[in-house]
Amino acid sequence: MLQPGARFAGYRIVRRIGAGGMGVVYLAEHPRLPRQDVLKLLPADHLADAGFRGRFDREAELAARLRHPNIVTVHDRGVTGGQPWIAMEYVPGTDAAALAGSPQLGPRRAAHIIDDAARGLDHAHRNGMLHRDVKPANILVTADPDREFGERALLTDFGIARLAREGTDLTRTGDVIATVSYAAPEQFTAGPVDHRADVYALGCTLFVLLTGEKLFPVSSTAAVVNAHLNAAPPAASDRAPGLPPAIDAVLYRALSKNPADRYDSCRAFSEEALRALESAFGGPPTPARPDLPHSPGPPTHTSARSRLSGGPHHDSPSPGWPTPTRSVTSSDSASSAASVAGTGQRRVRKRPIVVGTGALLLAAALTATAVFGTDNAGSEGTADPTAAPASDTGTPVSSVPGTATGTTPAGDGYTEARAEARGDNGDVSWNVLIPQVNGGTAAVADRFNNSVRAALQDQIDNAPASSKLTSGPPNQLHIGAGVLSALLTTARTSDPPSGEPKKLLATITINADNADPITLRDLFPDLDAGLNRLSDEAERLLPETAAGPDFDHRATRPRTENFHHWVATDKGMAIHFEEGSVAPPGKRLITITVPWRALADVLDPALAEVLRG
Structure with a gap:
């Protein structure tokens, strides 16, 4: 265990925050910037376990792709002395698990916490990612004086998240790795799992915040699994008298056994919950809104x-x-x-x-x-690993x-x-x-x-x-x-x-x-080879654009984030560079077109046929 004052990966350890199955978490001072970050280290007893190490690496890989005010930000990762680590922004506060059952957590406040988490989840879903372990302990709550309850909630811990295209298997040597009390029925079967499993878990989470009890508080894992598969969800108003029947109806839908019967997005669920609770307990009404689908397509x-x-x-x-x-x-x-x-x-x-x-x-x-750009840099500070960009009011x-x-x-x-x-x-x-x-x-x-x-x-x-x-x-x-x-x-x-x-x-x-x-991963069976080719082509083509020969070469390094803004055209792959990346701001947006023939040997053959018609 690292002691206060110790140096690790350039950081100075301030104190240990906590530990869990997937990591030991420390508050640390950044080596070069005047801020505190959170360092998450893979536990020593898991260093030789390829499965744990893979999930640890996955958390950094996937969470780093997401930038949203309700998702904790990943800054960096590395391996020091054989020890993998992730650096995340520090968010002071607590987590929703610590608030569950607290007299300070009223129904409306609980619904607002869930609505913040829903915003983050829908953003992840829109970007092709499933969280798969939504629960109160993975929702951080930090101060934000501009919000109604003076706080903002952020989603953290993408340790078992998956890109949607990577499949739906949730087991490791036969054991479900999602938290069983919040797992959707389909996570225990051989059926497909999609974004609506996160809707179900968010419903379980709201149930806990409203009642202080788990949805199925039975004694054994087998009994919990059986209840998720076969038992009707209890009415929250029975567990917490005073809750309106309207919230029971909202939760019943979110907790449907059949994913097709649930809300199609997390925001659709959270806003229905807000309306039900604000009608009963006062507060500004949440307007009915057209639900923008979290993802445009079938389950x-x-x-x-x-x-x-x-x-x-x-x-x-x-x-x-x-x-x-x-x-x-x-x-x-x-x-x-x-x-x-x-x-x-x-x-x-x-x-x-x-x-x-x-x-x-x-x-x-x-x-x-x-x-x-830089507008996502928000207030510093976590209750466990991690911070998010500036507050939003997503409507x-x-x-x-x-x-x-x-x-x-x-x-x-x-x-x-x-x-x-x-x-x-x-x-x-x-x-x-x-x-x-x-x-x-x-x-x-x-x-x-x-x-x-x-x-x-x-x-x-x-x-x-x-x-x-x-x-x-x-x-x-x-x-x-x-x-x-x-x-x-x-x-x-x-x-x-x-x-x-x-x-x-x-x-x-x-x-x-x-x-x-x-996506780029679909285009190139060998992603590294594809990115290297795009990097070479960008180096060749950019001097002929408004960026000129003195363009910023950092924006052409073979990284996914440098080339993910692309459009297919008849002539080739039109790559668009964000403002201020390859050329100073004010130079207009820079675009190059890499001919399909220049990518022929790195493109997936079937997709090459699709792209060229």
């Missing part, structure tokens, strides 16, 4: 290299969002319009993509990444009807459209034209359109107070024979204005045949 599907068997699931457009007019072209013949069994959707071209028998199920979550996007702007068929009948999204949540206002598609296959179009909306929602949720989002440089939309790809650009200004508007980027690319997202 599960196969990887981006495979076809969807049985046809795509149709996602209903969100109320309040423009629904592009369906445009059926000559490609929608009577034969191709035949309905897919059980879905009512039209089937598109049967592109022969071969899939191995071991293909993993993918929980529906498109990767749509927004870039927020879903509302909009007015969109207008179709293109009529030329492409792909399998998809046409270009755009929609105007505008609104004001009291802290952030927006009036943005977003790229959309009409026609084609309904489920694919809905998935693509919803993912663009989700990307805009991320930008709104992460904008500081008194900000305004408007359309930035022209958006891009590519409709290829086998792919739909878009660049969403917005300009963010503050009130009062401070310098030039900050330009934000988000990119979305999906397979037009089966609605699967296409």
